[in-house]
Structures are given as C-alpha cells and as structure tokens.
Amino acid sequence: MSIKIENLTYIYNPKSPFESKALDHVSIEIKQGEFIGLIGHTGSGKSTLTQHLNGLLKPTSGKIYINNLDITDKNVKMPEIRKKVGLVFQYPEHQLFEETVYKDIAFGPINLGLSESEVENRVKEAMGLVKLPYEELKDRSPFELSGGQRRRVAIAGVLAMKPEVLILDEPTAGLDPKSRDEILQQIKHLHEQMGSTVILVSHSMEDIAKLVGRIIVMHKGSVAITGTARETFRQVEKLESIGLGIPQISYVMKKLKEIDPSFNDDIFTVEEAKDEIMKWIRRRKNA
Numbered sequence: 626m627s628i629k630i631e632n633l634t635y636i637y638n639p640k641s642p643f644e645s646k647a648l649d650h651v652s653i654e655i656k657q658g659e660f661i662g663l664i665g666h667t668g669s670g671k672s673t674l675t676q677h678l679n680g681l682l683k684p685t686s687g688k689i690y691i692n693n694l695d696i697t698d699k700n701v702k703m704p705e706i707r708k709k710v711g712l713v714f715q716y717p718e719h720q721l722f723e724e725t726v727y728k729d730i731a732f733g734p735i736n737l738g739l740s741e742s743e744v745e746n747r748v749k750e751a752m753g754l755v756k757l758p759y760e761e762l763k764d765r766s767p768f769e770l771s772g773g774q775r776r777r778v779a780i781a782g783v784l785a786m787k788p789e790v791l792i793l794d795e796p797t798a799g800l801d802p803k804s805r806d807e808i809l810q811q812i813k814h815l816h817e818q819m820g821s822t823v824i825l826v827s828h829s830m831e832d833i834a835k836l837v838g839r840i841i842v843m844h845k846g847s848v849a850i851t852g853t854a855r856e857t858f859r860q861v862e863k864l865e866s867i868g869l870g871i872p873q874i875s876y877v878m879k880k881l882k883e884i885d886p887s888f889n890d891d892i893f894t895v896e897e898a899k900d901e902i903m904k905w906i907r908r909r910k911n912a
C-alpha cells in the first residue's frame with residue numbers, strides 16, 4: 626500500500642492553555658513495499674504521525690491518502706483502514722488482556738469476521754512468523770511468559786490481521802539484546818516475505834542502518850531529512866544539531882580514518898566495518 630501525507634498539521638488541545646503543535650505541515654510519500662525508518666528526538670512527533678496513519682488521530686489540517694483513498698474523508702470507515710494498517714504501539718504487551726495466548730492473537734481475526742478454522746490458521750501462522758511454538762504456548766496465559774515472548778504475542782496479534790502496512794513504534798524497547806536481535810530479524814524477514822510496507826520507529830541508529838531502505842528524520846514536528854541510510858548518516862552535523870547521532874560504529878571508523886587516512890569512513894554497519902578492517906589488514910600484510 627502506498628501512503629501520501631500532504632501538509633499534515635496536528636495540534637493537541639487546541640485553543641486551550643495546553644495547546645501543543647505536534648506536527649507542522651508534514652508532507653511524505655511512501656511507496657508500496659518500502660521499509661521506512663522513522664527517527665527523531667523524543668517529542669519530535671513520530672508517534673503522533675503514526676497514529677494518523679490508522680485513523681487514531683484526525684489531522685487538524687492536511688490530507689492522508691492510503692492507496693489514493695483519502696482517509697481523512699468523513700465517509701471513509703475506519704475499521705476498513707485498520708484492517709489494512711496494523712499499528713504495534715510502544716510496549717504493546719501492556720495491551721494484552723485475554724486469558725490465553727490463542728485468544729489474544731485471535732481477537733483481531735475474529736473481529737474481521739473470519740471463520741473458526743480461518744482464525745486458527747491465522748493464529749498458527751502469526752505465531753510461526755514471530756517464532757512462538759503454537760502447541761506449547763497457545764493455552765498459556767500471556768502473563769506467565771517472558772517479556773520478549775509477551776512482546777511477540779502482541780506483535781503476532783497485529784500480524785494475524787495480515788496488514789498491508791505494518792507500523793512498529795519502538796518494537797524492541799526494553800528487551801534484552803538477544804530478544805531485540807530476534808525480533809528485528811523477524812521484522813526484516815516479514816518485510817521480505819510478505820512484501821508489506823513497513824514503518825519502524827526507533828531510537829537506535831544501529832538498527833535503522835541495518836534494516837531500512839529509507840529514513841525519515843523528524844524534528845520539532847517537521848521532516849528534517851529524508852534519504853537512504855547512507856545519505857542520511859552522511860549528514861552528521863545536521864543530525865547532531867537536532868540531538869541525534871550516527872551509528873556508534875561510524876564514529877569508530879571516523880576515528881580510524883584520523884589515524885590512517887586510507888580507511889574508508891563512509892561506513893554505517895558493523896558488517897561494513899568488519900569488511901573495511903579486513904581490507905586494511907590485507908593491505909598492511911601486502912605492504
């Protein structure tokens with residue numbers, strides 16, 4: 626599904642002493658199947674933006690088109706949009722409420738009006754996608770599971786709806802490194818396998834550099850930078866001026882270049898850094 630946001634402005638508590646402009650004339654186009662990283666300092670408007678995409682918030686002004694359909698139009702039925710745009714909130718496990726893992730994941734598909742056997746298939750498939758063993762966990766209470774497993778149950782609940790656009794607001798916040806890596810790998814795999822449009826909100830430049838095709842940088846409610854990871858992370862000064870940085874490994878490579886100018890410092894992932902260091906070692910051996 627393609628997304629087009631035109632001049633979107635959003636004001637919380639308008640005309641009150643608590644009025645706050647969270648989005649200011651934001652225009653963005655996202656093509657079908659893109660993997661977008663949405664980054665920005667805390668309070669820059671990322672969550673406010675994502676909540677507009679499934680109709681949870683209505684623009685103060687501006688338009689949002691999903692597959693050319695204007696979802697800000699009063700006549701568009703929001704449940705229809707929510708079937709297509711899945712939003713995984715920050716700490717989604719706090720929203721688990723059913724007594725078993727099965728019932729929690731089945732909640733969305735049941736609301737879609739699917740038959741019992743279709744619901745069961747959706748639950749099995751979604752649990753498989755996030756690597757949760759179906760037989761072992763389906764009758765367990767989500768509250769007996771580990772934090773990482775609960776997060777997966779919550780993500781599976783959204784995946785079971787088979788959304789065409791998947792929005793994940795910091796899906797790895799608060800998880801241990803192993804669970805983080807596993808969940809990110811699964812999101813990557815999902816994007817490749819299902820071809821859905823994915824928007825990943827993250828504070829981790831490392832994760833963003835590794836995963837996404839294009840980055841949108843928000844600053845004070847506006848789009849500050851948009852481009853590939855390479856194009857974005859080359860703008861170090863601009864990023865630092867708005868309180869962001871580049872992946873840690875890029876700073877390491879910049880330091881190495883200061884010591885030996887033959888180093889390439891146009892590097893954003895650990896994999897790229899490994900290759901560059903190996904090349905440097907080979908050059909030294911041959912010298």
Ligand SMILES: Nc1ncnc2c1ncn2[C@@H]1O[C@H](COP(=O)(O)OP(=O)(O)OP(=O)(O)O)[C@@H](O)[C@H]1O
Nearest residue numbers: 637645646647665666667668669670671672673674
């Ligand atoms: N419910 C609300 N009522 C009033 N103002 C709000 C509300 N939610 C957010 N804001 C304000 O809107 C602005 C954007 O907030 P938003 O949550 O969209 O930022 P964010 O980039 O997602 O931040 P974070 O990275 O901390 O999640 C901030 O100034 C915030 O204080």
